[in-house]
Ligand SMILES: Nc1ncnc2c1ncn2[C@@H]1O[C@H](COP(=O)(O)OP(=O)(O)OP(=O)(O)O)[C@@H](O)[C@H]1O
């Protein structure tokens with residue numbers, strides 16, 4: 001266990017719900033997470049499990065009718081969940097935590113050049129004067145030629161657009177960067193270039209990266225730690241090595257079995273029968289209960305949390321009492 005001030009990030013009991021007319025959609029429902037300064041995190045899970053909502057909750061940028069219901073977020077020893085919205089805005093958002101939102105590269109304004117979009121952002125944050133150099137540096141940081149500044153989004157390739165939105169997120173020099181599906185819709189080669197860029201930012205600039213993806217294989221190229229998300233909760237957290245070599249939760253095991261192996265002769269395709277829980281009416285106990293091949297009666301209750309060497313797993317299989 002790290003002392004609070006030694007942690008880069010400590011999230012506990014975080015809940016973020018969308019207050020819809022049909023009731024609360026429990027997209028983030030009790031998330032606990034710790035990151036040391038030298039760690040990088042991958043958040044992996046299937047569509048609609050709450051990955052983007054978790055990222056947005058950390059950034060306090062949930063879309064309406066999303067709301068943080070409870071929990072704390074401690075950033076390098078500072079409990080930022082205690083800040084008012086305006087304090088959070090002034091002190092934390094973009095300056096300490098930044099996020100490349102899912103699909104952001106397709107949301108670049110088509111009528112403005114890259115330079116004017118970056119300039120606008122800087123002005124919003126109080127930067128004045130000749131911003132040309134700052135903009136050129138920010139493009140160089142993501143391995144783009146500064147001449148890209150004078151181009152319009154439609155003149156850029158997908159990979160270049162993704163680099164531009166990463167440069168935008170880094171403009172105020174945050175030390176934590178959340179990248180939500182930054183490689184979706186890019187071809188495999190460009191995907192690996194973006195991962196390399198994130199790795200470089202991490203190693204050379206000391207930026208802690210949280211990479212959100214549905215692709216476990218991709219995430220493991222970057223992250224030292226992996227959190228597996230299912231139905232609004234993290235059901236297993238551990239070192240990347242542990243998650244791969246010794247996956248504990250039946251859902252993690254199924255995900256690992258589904259990762260294609262280059263040198264494998266196996267033609268068998270693994271998939272998990274059933275569908276994820278409805279977050280409007282999530283089951284009381286383990287959310288994987290309906291799909292779990294090892295489901296026991298006890299699993300219908302609150303899922304437990306067991307510490308492992310590098311993280312934790314929320315599964316009764318690891319409690320001797322659960323098997324009684
Ligand atoms: N603005 C919103 N209003 C109501 N419900 C929402 C809203 N945004 C997301 N949700 C719901 O919250 C749950 C989690 O969504 P979220 O986008 O966080 O999932 P995700 O894991 O990022 O999915 P994907 O992999 O498809 O990006 C889903 O059930 C989704 O329908």
Ligand SMILES: [Mg+2]
Nearest residue numbers: 051052053102
């Ligand atoms: Mg998402």
